[in-house]
Amino acid sequence: KQWYQRRVRGKSAPRYSNLYSYLICFMLWRTLIQKSTIPNTLTRSSFIPSRFFTTQPFPSKMQVSIQGNSVPLTFEKHLTEERVHQAINYAPFTEWVKNMSKPETYDMLRVQKVHIQDIDMFGPRVGFIKFKADVINKQGQNVPGIVFMRGGAVAILIILKQKGGGEDGKEFTLLTVQPRIPIGSHGFPEIPAGMLDGSGHFIGVAAKELKEETGIEIKEEELVDLTHLAYKDHYPGMFPSPGGCDEFIKLFLYKQTVDEAYLKGLEGKLTGLIDEGETITLKVLPLEQLVFHAPDSKSLAAFALYTQLKSTGVIPL
16 A cells, blocks of 8 residues: 555555555455465464355365375366265276285386366266376476276177077177267167276176177176186276277177077167167177177277187186
């Protein structure tokens, strides 16, 4: 106020100068608070009404432990702490933290910061997380760390061997054809698949998805884990896009002998869970034609694994 009177007016300021000075000081003071340059004990002063303050802290910060070290975790303002706590306890995120904490990984890569950009919910549970991890390697160079986290999934390669009829002994496979909005397709062909439910019961989920998408009911012991036969416990499954997504897919094989009438009954059959928005049409085709009709990675990977494991005798002919 005194500076204003001496430098600006050169004489006594009019009555509104008190308000003018007050507003300037208040704006500067609040800016410093938001920049975290004033201790938290001063952020609520008795002479400033509480309505001038937001209830959400700025910036929004938490921490996550990686290899015993506290790593700063921040998140966008539209996310609540409760929602973020759900996200960091989401099985795929805890698995990511566990992998980044492994001695062989921690020795090569160090996470400096994690920033959660968004969280998609599937009802009460976390579905997808979008976050950015600031990571440096052993040489101090930045390593790309933009992550779309969705967790694991299962997929089933169905092989139906025809018994009798004009193509006795011929192997067929079964595809699901359904809309896939991310690629702008109204009818994308692929082998039956589904996301894990968090239970860790891969075979049970695979059997459930097979029933929901094809109507075929099987016993769990009839499924063969192709990815485990190939990778043992070294990898949990096949990774379709590890450069930007954590998703892994366990690939299973279901092989059965059926008659010609059964095959004809599957062709064009409508399936799927209506309440989950699934509209699926089944497509039967010779197994050797799979690679020319299904351009998705899990279908191609399952076919390649089956072919290789069969040729090396791991899977009986």
